[in-house]
Amino acid sequence: SQQGEEDPQALSIQEGENATMNCSYKTSINNLQWYRQNSGRGLVHLILIRSNEREKHSGRLRVTLDTSKKSSSLLITASRAADTASYFCATDKSGTALIFGKGTTLSVSS
Amino acid sequence: NAGVTQTPKFQVLKTGQSMTLQCAQDMNHNSMYWYRQDPGMGLRLIYYSASEGTTDKGEVPNGYNVSRLNKREFSLRLESAAPSQTSVYFCASSARRDTPLHFGNGTRLTVT
Numbered sequence: 001s002q003q004g005e006e007d008p009q010a011l012s013i014q015e016g017e018n019a020t021m022n023c024s025y026k027t028s029i030n031n032l033q034w035y036r037q038n039s040g041r042g043l044v045h046l047i048l049i050r051s052n053e054r055e056k057h058s059g060r061l062r063v064t065l066d067t068s069k070k071s072s073s074l075l076i077t078a079s080r081a082a083d084t085a086s087y088f089c090a091t092d093k094s095g096t097a098l099i100f101g102k103g104t105t106l107s108v109s110s
Numbered sequence: 111n112a113g114v115t116q117t118p119k120f121q122v123l124k125t126g127q128s129m130t131l132q133c134a135q136d137m138n139h140n141s142m143y144w145y146r147q148d149p150g151m152g153l154r155l156i157y158y159s160a161s162e163g164t165t166d167k168g169e170v171p172n173g174y175n176v177s178r179l180n181k182r183e184f185s186l187r188l189e190s191a192a193p194s195q196t197s198v199y200f201c202a203s204s205a206r207r208d209t210p211l212h213f214g215n216g217t218r219l220t221v222t
Contacts, residue, residue: 030208042114042200042213043153088152092208097143097160097168102152 004032004089004101012107019076021104023089024069030092032065032072037086037103046074046087079108112136116201116214123191123221131186131217133201141204142184143211144168144176146197153200159184160207191221 007022031050035043062075090098117132145153155168157176175187202211
């Protein structure tokens with residue numbers, strides 16, 4: 001069974017708008033990671049947030065983590081056409097490897 | 111730097127045939143992983159190797175075997191391919207089990 005579930009499944013926005021994706025998970029975690037996948041390629045790591053952190057920034061990316069609600073969000077500000085991709089959250093818990101959600105497909109049109 | 115290299119990139123098998131997917135990393139990482147990706151299912155973990163000499167089952171290990179040949183290489187074997195194993199297979203590595211993963215570009219496998 002998959003640990004993380006992203007919402008929405010698909011998101012379409014215009015260039016310059018912000019994109020927000022959410023991830024919910026079921027059990028306690030050590031950290032939560034977000035990855036991007038461009039069509040036909042492998043996944044690329046974006047950001048890791050540990051269970052004792054609440055917010056993290058990297059360039060135009062902002063990730064929040066609410067362990068009480070078992071949820072995380074990824075905000076991409078001022079989206080560009082090049083941000084078009086699928087985005088996955090992945091949870092790390094003791095005793096196993098990263099478990100990925102099903103992803104959110106983001107389409108940014110110019 | 112090459113990072114994580116997977117071979118082959120594409121493969122077509124008939125039901126019942128066997129094959130081995132190869133993966134090698136040049137980042138001196140301790141941990142390596144095999145995932146499969148199917149439409150609408152995201153990535154599912156098949157097997158992983160937390161360190162050289164160890165392997166563990168993931169979410170969907172049935173029908174697969176793995177070998178951690180050395181620190182660099184982690185292979186995935188399908189002994190008797192089935193159409194349900196049609197998928198894109200990704201190999202990944204990480205410095206430690208709890209650090210970010212680096213992915214290869216995948217092997218697209220079709221079983222007819």
